[in-house]
Structure formats: C-alpha cells, structure tokens
Amino acid sequence: MPNLIDGRAIAEKVYVDLRREIAELKEKGVTPGLAVVLVGDDPASRAYVRSKDKMCRELGLHSLKLELPASTTQTELLNRVEELNTDSNIHGILVQSPPPAHIDEAAIVRALDPRKDVDGFHPENVAKLVLDDPSGFVPCTPLGVQRLIIESKININGAHVVVLGRSMIVGKPLALLLMQKNANANATVTVVHSRSRDLAEITRSADIIVAAIGRAGFVKPITCARAPSSLTLGLIAWMTRRPSVVTDWSATSRLTKYQKKRVQSLRCRAASDR
Numbered sequence: 001m002p003n004l005i006d007g008r009a010i011a012e013k014v015y016v017d018l019r020r021e022i023a024e025l026k027e028k029g030v031t032p033g034l035a036v037v038l039v040g041d042d043p044a045s046r047a048y049v050r051s052k053d054k055m056c057r058e059l060g061l062h063s064l065k066l067e068l069p070a071s072t073t074q075t076e077l078l079n080r081v082e083e084l085n086t087d088s089n090i091h092g093i094l095v096q097s098p099p100p101a102h103i104d105e106a107a108i109v110r111a112l113d114p115r116k117d118v119d120g121f122h123p124e125n126v127a128k129l130v131l132d133d134p135s136g137f138v139p140c141t142p143l144g145v146q147r148l149i150i151e152s153k154i155n156i157n158g159a160h161v162v163v164l165g166r167s168m169i170v171g172k173p174l175a176l177l178l179m180q181k182n183a184n185a186n187a188t189v190t191v192v193h194s195r196s197r198d199l200a201e202i203t204r205s206a207d208i209i210v211a212a213i214g215r216a217g218f219v220k221p222i223t224c225a226r227a228p229s230s231l232t233l234g235l236i237a238w239m240t241r242r243p244s245v246v247t248d249w250s251a252t253s254r255l256t257k258y259q260k261k262r263v264q265s266l267r268c269r270a271a272s273d274r
Helices: 007-027 043-059 074-085 105-111 123-130 140-151 171-178 199-204 249-254 257-271
Strands: 033-039 062-068 092-095 160-164 188-192 208-211 229-232
Touching: 007 043, 007 140, 033 043, 033 074, 043 062, 062 074, 074 092, 074 105, 092 105, 123 171, 140 171, 160 171, 160 199, 171 188, 188 199
Parallel strands: 033 062, 033 092, 160 188, 160 208, 208 229
Antiparallel strands: none
C-alpha cells in the first residue's frame, strides 16, 4: 500500500507563507502582479487560466488575464509580451502552453524579460539553474516535486534518485535541482528515458523514483528491488486536490473532466520527450 502525500495540506502551508510575504510587500507599497496570456479558446487551457487568476486574487496579488483570439499573429503576441515586459505593475508573466500551431512558442519564451519569466523557461533562467544561481526562476513542477519530497520527510541527501523523463519542463530541471549542493538536495541523480538500456536494472537501485515519462503503468513492482519513494507526475497536481504517491494512471477515474484533459496534456508533452 503506497504512502499518500497530503498535497493539499502542503499547499496550505505554502499559501500561508505567500500571504505573509505578499502582505509584507504591500506594506512597502508593492503589490506583486502576475499576467497570464492565453491565445486561442482551448477549453482546458481557458479553465486553467481562470484557476490561476482566481488563486492570484485569493492570495492578494494583482492579476491580469489576457485572452487573445486564436487568430493572433506571432508579431501581435510578441508586441503584447513586450508591453508586459515594460509594465511596472507586472512582475511575472505566464504565456499559457501550448499556443496555436502557427505560434513559435520558443520565440515567445525568448522574448520574455527573464526577470519576469516565472515559468523558468527562458534560456537565462535555465542557465542560472545549471550554474546554481538562485536569482533565476525554476520551473514550478520540479520545484513542487522537491517541496513534496522535503515536506514528506524523505531524505534526499546522498539518495539515488532516478528521474524517468528528460523534458525541459520536468526531467532535466528536476535533476539539476536535486543534485545541487545544499541541504535540500545533494542527491545522486540518474536521468533515464524510453531509449535507455537496462532500465529495470537502473530503477532497482533507486531510493527515489520520479516518473515523468508520460506512459501509463510504466513503473511496476518488478522494476524495483525494494520499495523506493515513487512519484508519478501529472497526478501529483491533479488527483482531486490530494496529490499522492501513485504508480498507476488509472487513478484518473477520480478526476473531473477538465482535470483529465490536463493530465492527458501533461502525458502527451512528457511522451514527446521520452
């Protein structure tokens, strides 16, 4: 029987800290502002943007939601990004992914002011993560995985962590985070993917397995010589507001229709980087 991580309780701890920090900034005359940009009318993305806007307002942040038509051109979107880059009331920018097919997403990311790139995808922020420079932004999913491990009292120091998946969204930044030289890391990290040889042998040596490979049931008991701590991404964020240590995507039966769409989107994106 897997041990469940109470993600909702951990999230509430984060919200308490955030509300305090936001209140302290407001006392100094600064209200943190987040702009979320959505291009197109994908229902799942639209719902996701609404949830971000709602949480910002609940926490006391200034929230700006830009919903642009699917016909928005690359140049028009770049112009809107530049407006946000120069807006002193906006401190963070999120461009909802994926955009319509005619939009060059990489070019949009590079156009962001790296000081406002809260997704942590700009090359400058990626470089800072590689260099252990704490002044950059880190992608939220790997940072959340690290927080879940820490809050669950799982010892990372010296542990062998096997990360299944090599995407720039999860696998690579998570590996960089966990191998850093600090009290919340110091792990020995192995990154594997669908082309890795002797995969079962590698996972059998793991103390912690993080599955972000986008394939249902990929981690099975036979791949583990003992009972490592196992996290399956996608469900971490969406399991009925109660993130869990899970090993099977069948748990999606408990999700709402919208959450299932988000899980499917995450699986597809992870699968593309296997």
